Amino acid sequence: MNKKQRNALITIAIGAAIWFAPVPAGVTVVAWHLAAVFIATVVGFILQPLPIGAVAFIAITFSTLSGLLKVSDALSGYGNSTIWLIVCAFLYSRGFIKSGLGKRIAFGIIKAIGKSALSLGYAIAFSELIISPATPSATARGGGIMYPIVRSLAGALGSEPNETAKKIGTYLMQVGYHCDAVTCTMFVTSMAGNPLCVALAAKTLGVEITWMGWASAAIVPGLLSLLLVPLVMLKLTKPELVSIPDAKQLAQKELDAMGPMSRSEKYLTVVFLGSLFFWATSGLTHIGATPVAMAAVCIMxxxxxxNWKDVLSEKGAWDAMFWMGSLMTLASALAKSGIIKWMANSAGSAISSLGLGWVASALILLLFYTYIHYCFASVTARISALYAAFIAVSVAVGAPPLMTAIIFGIFADVPISLTHYGNGCAPIYYGAGYVSQSEWWKNGFVMTTITTVIYLTIGAAWWKVIGLW
Structure with a gap:
């Protein structure tokens, strides 16, 4: 028996063990079986007896054959707007690469500050911070704006997927993604699900989270977390190209060789700036990030x-659509089945009965709320399923209402780093092929835990200073 066959048997055995285990009181049989399929799928993602797209598609097919999902429901994930934003982001990146604009921007950055891998990491972090308050879609920001530039930086320095990934590309990809995750925590307008937290807090607790209230609570721990990302990733994914002493000369030589901007580069520049404008003003125009990205692809x-051959040949886009769409379907069905709410209520009741005091109780709830993100392929879906219940239980055990509402809002975004399906931006960076899944999950757990510790220590002290508790 080879490794893939053994991993396949382990995946099936885990799913079967949960499937045939006694169904807990308060949980329907369908919900329990959906949980078995979802957990087996995640195990399959980890062990990879087959490519993850195939694992996800098999899970969806099994769900329809077993009667857990109707065919229309099973295929609904592929029509999700975030999925198509992911696909468009891949195609956007194809435009940056083919036209040469991404390479031109990359060499411009290298010329300006490219003395080392760390300086490039901070350039990515600073860029994310600048545009995050005005880009309410993390997928659009990370996948549509930053990813093409990060990918071009790696390519410009001779680092391509697989063989030369460790030269510097793995490092840059991880910095790009984790910076996107951290900036999501910092502003109401830096992630699509954050305004939902604001609305649910008003409805559930009767408190108002202002833009400045959220930003002031997150700014100190958020900035510290963001500053640590390039350093932490330098340790976890140390690039071969740590120092770039001749970066300025190399960049100038390449820019000279490229000559003036081509017609395609000029068109793409206009499209890029237009996309950024409409993504930043979506609150005023009411045009979503996905239609903007689709329009950008059409114009390109x-x-x-x-051209259309480029669209058809963008394998990363279609692979991501297959596995992310399948996972979104399963995660959505799991949330609708009621088992996630049952888990949240059970955890809340158990913790409340311990009589630990509000600090310890809220902390346990917050950690459970954070790491359960392994079960979700969408931050907004997790907020919809859990946020109101968790803030209500926390306030019931004595936690200050406004602080609770803001902190659980921030921690809706903290665990984005955990997995390669943590949010819509994840499949784009992962699909580039620079980071293995095991490395992604290891680094994601470390970065999520570091950010959690920073928010719960330095952040807690800062919240005391500003009178949040």
Whole structure:
């Protein structure tokens, strides 16, 4: 028996063990069986007896054959707007690579501050911070704006997927993704699910979270977390190219060789700036991030920045659509089945009965709320399923209402780093092929835990200073 066959048997055995285990009181049989399929799918993602797209598609097919999902429901994940935003982000990146604009931007950055891997890491972090308050879609920001630039930086320094990934590409990809995750925590307008927390807090607790209230609570621990990302990733994914002493000369030479901007680069520049404008003003225009990205792809095709063959050959986009769409379907069905709410209520009741006091009780709830993100492929879905219940239980055990509402809002975003499906931006960075899944999960757990510790120590002290508790 080879390794893949053994891993397949382990995956099936875990799913079967949960499937045939006694169904807990308060949980329906369908919900329990959906949980078995979801957990087996995640195990399959980890062990990879088959590529993850195949594992996800098999899980969806089994769910329809076993009667857990109707075919229309099983396929609904592929029509999710976030999935198509992911696909468009891949195609956006294809435009940056094919036109040469990404390479031009990358060499411009290298020329300005590219003395080392760390300086490039901080350039990515600073760029994320600057645009995050005005980009309410983490997928659009990370996947549509930053990823093409990060990918071009790696390529410009001779680091490509697989063989030369460790040269510097793995490091840059991880910095890009984890910076995107951290900036999501910092502003109401830096992630699509954050305004939902504001609305649910008003409805559930009767408290108002202002833009400045959220930002002032997150700014100190958030900035510290962001500053640590390039350093932590330098330790976890140490690049071969740590120092780039001749970076300025190399960049200038390449820029000279490229010559003036091409017609395609000029068109793409206009498209890029237009996308950024509409993503930043979505609150005013009421045009979502996905339609903007779709329009950008259409314009690129019309003006021959990319062609239809480029669209069809973008394997990363279609692979991500298969596995992310399947996972979103399963995660959504799991949330609708009521088992997630049952888990949340059970945890809340158990913790409340211990009589630990509000600090310890709220802390346990917060940690459970954070690491249960392994069960979700969407931050907004997790907020919808758990946020109101968890803030209500926390306040019931004595936690200050406004602080609770803000902190659970921030911690809706903290665990984005955990997995390669943690939010819509994750499949884009992961799909580049620079980081293995095991490395992604290891680094994600470390970064999530570091950010959690910072928010719960330095952050807690800062909240005391500003009178949040």
């Amino acid at each position: 095709i019309i003006f021959d920045v990319i």
